[in-house]
Amino acid sequence: MAGLGQHRLEYKTLGPFVTHVKLHHKDGSNEYTARPVRKGVRWIQPMQLSKEDQAKYVVCAKQINYWVAVLFMIGASLFSLPGFLPESCSASFNIIFFCGSLFFTSAAYLQLVESINKDITNPDLFRTQRCHWIRMAWRPKNLGYLSSIVQFVGTLFFNVNCASALLAVTPLQMNIAIWIPGMLGSICFLVSCLFAWLEIYRDPSIKAFRSEEWWIVWVNIAGSIAFQISSTVAFYLPQTGDVFAPVMASEYLTFGGVCFFIGALLLRVEDMSDTRKFIGGEYVAASA
Numbered sequence: 001m002a003g004l005g006q007h008r009l010e011y012k013t014l015g016p017f018v019t020h021v022k023l024h025h026k027d028g029s030n031e032y033t034a035r036p037v038r039k040g041v042r043w044i045q046p047m048q049l050s051k052e053d054q055a056k057y058v059v060c061a062k063q064i065n066y067w068v069a070v071l072f073m074i075g076a077s078l079f080s081l082p083g084f085l086p087e088s089c090s091a092s093f094n095i096i097f098f099c100g101s102l103f104f105t106s107a108a109y110l111q112l113v114e115s116i117n118k119d120i121t122n123p124d125l126f127r128t129q130r131c132h133w134i135r136m137a138w139r140p141k142n143l144g145y146l147s148s149i150v151q152f153v154g155t156l157f158f159n160v161n162c163a164s165a166l167l168a169v170t171p172l173q174m175n176i177a178i179w180i181p182g183m184l185g186s187i188c189f190l191v192s193c194l195f196a197w198l199e200i201y202r203d204p205s206i207k208a209f210r211s212e213e214w215w216i217v218w219v220n221i222a223g224s225i226a227f228q229i230s231s232t233v234a235f236y237l238p239q240t241g242d243v244f245a246p247v248m249a250s251e252y253l254t255f256g257g258v259c260f261f262i263g264a265l266l267l268r269v270e271d272m273s274d275t276r277k278f279i280g281g282e283y284v285a286a287s288a
Contacts (some may be wrong), residue, residue: 009123017143018121019202029082033203035213037120037265038144039065040274058278060131061118065271068111072264073104076257083254098162100257105155107264112152115145147195153190171241182231189224196220207248212270223259226252 022031037043041058080243082093116134118124120186121141139145164177196217200206206213230252233245243249 003153011121013141014143014198014202016114016141017146017198019140019143021120033205034120034142034144035203036123036205036218036274037215038115038118038142038199039270041278042274052064057131058275062271062275064110064114064133067228068107068114069264069267069271071103071107071110072267073261075100075107075160076259076261076264078103078257080254080257080261083250083257087244094162098159098166101155101158105152105159108148108152108155112145112148113179115139115142115148116269119145120213139227143195143199147192147199150188151192154185154192157185157188161185169234171238174236174241175238179231179235182234183228185225186231189227192220193217193224212266212273216266219259219263219266223256223263226259228254 010022010024011018012022019033019034021037022029032042041061061185075247078096081100082089082096085093113133113135116137116139117125117132119139119142121139158181159220161178164174164181168177200217202215203213205211208214230249233243233252234249235244236242237244
């Protein structure tokens with residue numbers, strides 16, 4: 001339990017992680033779950049802001065959601081693109097992958113900033129009356145934060161993986177500088193998905209096969225598994241320097257990129273649905 005002036009917070013946890021918070025205030029109480037707080041704006045209502053201030057807060061909070069989705073869509077498109085191009089364009093594939101990795105890292109960092117500032121474990125979130133962004137912080141009890149920071153680290157490994165593909169020469173160099181970072185990045189993506197799944201699996205508002213949030217998590221799980229398979233079979237043979245299973249690596253990389261694109265597109269669907277419900281007053285009615 002945490003005091004908050006006129007407000008009082010009551011937490012529910014999964015092990016050490018906060019998954020639900022009940023906000024008691026002078027007009028009653030509201031209960032929120034982790035992902036809707038991180039991605040949505042339903043928690044703004046109890047702050048008792050004026051309509052004008054609420055609108056400013058929503059626009060500020062939604063801007064980062066928009067760019068996270070757009071940058072992930074561009075990055076995913078670039079990782080998928082070579083799979084649809086003829087072999088005659090193969091000389092440009094590594095440059096395309098490197099550009100895609102930069103967009104992934106940009107999106108992952110913005111998502112990390114989002115998870116830091118829209119943190120269900122932070123009492124200040126529910127009394128803040130202006131939108132501002134802390135660039136770096138430690139939020140170990142927030143599953144969304146842990147998912148985001150592990151994903152961000154994974155994208156940094158992919159930056160190394162893709163940049164090294166432009167430089168490495170010998171099979172040993174390629175395995176150290178390309179294959180190992182690719183494997184580590186893929187493992188980070190899988191761990192990130194585990195945290196994202198834990199964040200939603202006890203949320204009664206998120207329905208299997210029916211909620212955008214459920215599809216986002218599971219499509220990204222599929223993409224991360226595909227990236228892991230692609231990375232695993234992209235080992236460079238020491239005798240020849242050839243990739244162990246180039247066709248399989250390419251196909252799973254393309255499939256993973258398509259999954260991540262769909263997941264990013266669904267982020268926009270989730271965000272627009274949240275905005276519609278906020279503007280339509282559904283959150284107020286639900287908590288009345």
